[in-house]
Amino acid sequence: MPPKAPLPWGQLPSTALLPARTLLPSLALSPTTTTLAYTPIRTVMRFKKSIDPKSSRFNHRHNAGPLESTTTAALARKQVTTPLRTGLFGVKRGMSSVYDPETGKREACTVLQFDRNEVVAHKTRNKNGYWAVQIGAGAKDPGNVTRPLLGHFAAAGVSAKRWVGEFRVAGKEGLKVEVGEGLGASWFSEGQYVDVRGVSKGKGFAGGMKRHGFGGQPASHGQSLMHRGMGSAGGSQGSGSRVLPGKRMPGNMGAERVTVKNLKVLKVDEKNGIVVVNGAVPGPKYQIIRVQDAIGKPWPKGPMSLEEVVPVNSLTGAEAPKTEKAKATA
Numbered sequence: 001m002p003p004k005a006p007l008p009w010g011q012l013p014s015t016a017l018l019p020a021r022t023l024l025p026s027l028a029l030s031p032t033t034t035t036l037a038y039t040p041i042r043t044v045m046r047f048k049k050s051i052d053p054k055s056s057r058f059n060h061r062h063n064a065g066p067l068e069s070t071t072t073a074a075l076a077r078k079q080v081t082t083p084l085r086t087g088l089f090g091v092k093r094g095m096s097s098v099y100d101p102e103t104g105k106r107e108a109c110t111v112l113q114f115d116r117n118e119v120v121a122h123k124t125r126n127k128n129g130y131w132a133v134q135i136g137a138g139a140k141d142p143g144n145v146t147r148p149l150l151g152h153f154a155a156a157g158v159s160a161k162r163w164v165g166e167f168r169v170a171g172k173e174g175l176k177v178e179v180g181e182g183l184g185a186s187w188f189s190e191g192q193y194v195d196v197r198g199v200s201k202g203k204g205f206a207g208g209m210k211r212h213g214f215g216g217q218p219a220s221h222g223q224s225l226m227h228r229g230m231g232s233a234g235g236s237q238g239s240g241s242r243v244l245p246g247k248r249m250p251g252n253m254g255a256e257r258v259t260v261k262n263l264k265v266l267k268v269d270e271k272n273g274i275v276v277v278n279g280a281v282p283g284p285k286y287q288i289i290r291v292q293d294a295i296g297k298p299w300p301k302g303p304m305s306l307e308e309v310v311p312v313n314s315l316t317g318a319e320a321p322k323t324e325k326a327k328a329t330a
Helices: 071-077 147-156 208-212 324-329
Strands: 088-099 106-113 117-123 132-137 163-168 193-199 204-206 251-253 257-269 274-278 288-293
Touching (some): 088 132, 088 274, 106 257
Antiparallel strands (some): 088 288, 106 274, 193 257, 193 288, 204 251
């Protein structure tokens, strides 16, 4: 078989194959021009690239920018929900009732007593990575305290404390209370709102009806020894291969940390170290309670340092006369 002739790639096709209105009028019917000048041009395919990351649907606000993973950005996000000043440790003494002077209604209240709250240490951003005030409350036999902790108390110039904990503050302004200074009930003012945290009462092992409010099984019509049973736990994946985590079932009830928000301070007694708040507080009597300014209400115009504290005489709410140190700073 004879070899095929090479194809004329540089020649124009026959005039019969060209359209009537050709795009190359100067070359289509020219008898002298039989080849086309072809210059190859190398191009680079470009893709549209966005260097700005998109906002995540997990943000607090959908129109906000992407979250940063630095410690500085984390503190900035918590700036809004971190109180401006420290809180205190209180002991739940019991419940009572008082008449609200604004509404005239009789409201249930809880009596909290603050026992020898003193500043033990400061936590700073440069050294510890956050701002906080370490508070110690109560009293403890030094013989039952470890030597490292005794040295920690001695460096602060305070006695051995039974409870020690930290209260986060928004910035350096919350560290105006000096190490070794004592804070009492006048740290809070009447009418402000506080958040309280404590360990709830332990109920032991409880069934589904008591722990989660299940309705139980029918009280008659063939039920035997299952009146308070929870019933089926569900098929789950694989028709019962396992029980999904978080399934509400009988188990240990209570004895967990509970936060009650926005409790109003009704009375303040600086002499006896008592603060009365409305509503219930988690835990039994003599339970230690953490009390701090409410994050769900506007920040109170309370004292930021010990010099700004205005003592209160008794439950009448009358302000005590200022001391010579308070007069000098005023």
